[in-house]
Amino acid sequence: MRYKAVCIAGAAAGFVAGTRAGREVYDKMLGYGKQVAGHPKVQQATSAAQARATELAKTAAARAPDAAKSAAGSAARTAQAQASQLPRHYSRAKQAATSRIPARLRGTGSAPAPRDPSDAGDVGSDGGLVYPASAPAPASEGIRYTPDTP
Numbered sequence: 001m002r003y004k005a006v007c008i009a010g011a012a013a014g015f016v017a018g019t020r021a022g023r024e025v026y027d028k029m030l031g032y033g034k035q036v037a038g039h040p041k042v043q044q045a046t047s048a049a050q051a052r053a054t055e056l057a058k059t060a061a062a063r064a065p066d067a068a069k070s071a072a073g074s075a076a077r078t079a080q081a082q083a084s085q086l087p088r089h090y091s092r093a094k095q096a097a098t099s100r101i102p103a104r105l106r107g108t109g110s111a112p113a114p115r116d117p118s119d120a121g122d123v124g125s126d127g128g129l130v131y132p133a134s135a136p137a138p139a140s141e142g143i144r145y146t147p148d149t150p
Contacts, residue, residue, distance in 0.1 A: 012029055015029070
């Protein structure tokens with residue numbers, strides 16, 4: 001029955017919105033609507049629905065503080081349980097990070113493999129870059145590169 005009423009109301013609204021019949025058709029439909037709204041059974045159903053809605057609103061208002069306390073208590077317990085695990089998570093993260101940092105940088109990771117002494121490399125003993133020359137630069141050019149020292 002409810003679906004029929006919704007369908008009829010939708011058809012009526014569509015007819016009113018799309019009609020070109022004029023004011024008299026609109027007034028006629030409005031009169032039918034008022035007649036239906038004034039019917040005793042419709043009035044009875046409206047008052048019953050209103051009473052039920054008021055009752056449900058009062059029940060919800062009475063239960064709201066208890067539900068809020070329950071939800072707050074549950075959220076507090078969850079937060080406390082997670083907060084108690086933070087030190088454990090912190091220590092695991094710290095251990096994982098320090099195990100990946102080389103020992104020369106104060107980590108617990110493995111030291112880099114020792115360099116082969118025969119390898120000329122690009123870094124000198126003082127930490128500066130070394131550019132090996134295959135032959136000494138001729139003095140006639142007058143330009144010789146000397147690295148800047150920091």
